[in-house]
Amino acid sequence: MRWQPAELLAAHVETPSARTLTLRIPGWPGHLPGQHLDVRLTAPDGYRAERSYSLSAPAAGDTVEITIQRVPDGEVSGYLVDHFPVGALIEVRGPIGGWFVWNPAADGPVTLVAGGSGIVPLAAMLRARRKSANPSRFRLIYSLRDPDDLYFREELLGTDTPDLDLFLAYTRSTPPGFTRPAGRLTAEEIAAYALPPAPDVTCFVCGPTPFVEFAAAALVSAGHDPAMIKTERFGPTGK
Template sequence: MAAHWFGARLVERRAQTATGRTLVLDVPGWPGHLPGQHVDVRLTADDGYQAVRSYSLAAPADGERVELGVQAVRDGEVSPYLADVLPTGARVELRGPLGQWFVWRTGQSGPVLLVAGGSGVVPVTAMLRAHRAARSDSAFSLLYSVRDPDEIWYREELAAPDDRLDVRVLYTRRAPRGEVRPPGRIAAADLGPAPAGPGTVYVCGPTGFVESVADLLVGLGRPAADIRTERFG
């Protein structure tokens, strides 16, 4: 079924980092979505000018309520407005759900490795939340690369104990006191050896990050067909 435009109303905004925001919207008639999918958001000015940008869904389907992750981009046309200016109760348009490849389904078997860079953690968090809600037996691991501790999204949620989820945060510029791994870009040693059996890897983040991680994974013996990527920037 082709995606079409829905009217949406902003009901809540939550800060994640200095420039990252969670937007919660009510979307009457929303058909639901899969963890990992995204939407287009359209804003229309009083003079009729329109701007459209894509944003990832941060939570599994929940009736007509949709949660997005928005990273404000310096000098951006849309993201700073959505992040800090759009008033609660304001209306926008959403088109979706979009994307069928970068998704996790509760019936999937085998271990899952999630690799996220910066705000690329948004769609994989939808997968984590769906995995938790479904009480899936699939082993989940998250490698989350950020520049410094201040840029971690969903800090408390990712730090909460969960015996079905292994989370490791990697720092590229500044690590917190006591961190054993020195700051630096993600490397083959961080990704570890490929598993003996089948599994799926989801990689999301800036284009350069995604391409580097995908190359490292293939070099470690991961079949390219098992690596699903979503990139931005």
């Protein structure tokens, strides 16, 4: 794959530490939900830094979206979240990845388990399902620290998504009126709220490595086939 320019068409704040970027990439070939792209920044002195970021929505022609969380001392994420201006260019290449994907034209029911910013590629799956004629059942288990950390708030909590089967687990504080007390997501909750194990049910788990390992083990203990559990780990420098 070759590097090519991408123009920032629009951007909006997703959370206090995250920003969604809408990019125009001429000749973009399309992508499956769950894939990602590489971003490269070049400093005036020639220094280059590369990071990988998940695509957060299906492609619309040559327009794509990525959602980026600022990480402490992140030289790429800090610029893209706080300083990258509309109309400016970056270099990208992609799409990348062919295993951690859900194909709306062929795949079936899904349990999604997200930890923090791990919701990003799973949101692309939710959005692709909504755009397609695929009637497969989706269930999302989403663990996050605080209400301010909720990504894609209007879509996940809005009344225009009645088909979304959602379980939220806040680990530090909860919004007013929320009945589940703050605390870590448990294996028992994963077993209770995931779709029942079945040959056609795929589980996608995304988040920090300890969370992914815990959630995947909980799904196996609940009876899910390990071959049907797909994981993606987010590291401290992006994807």
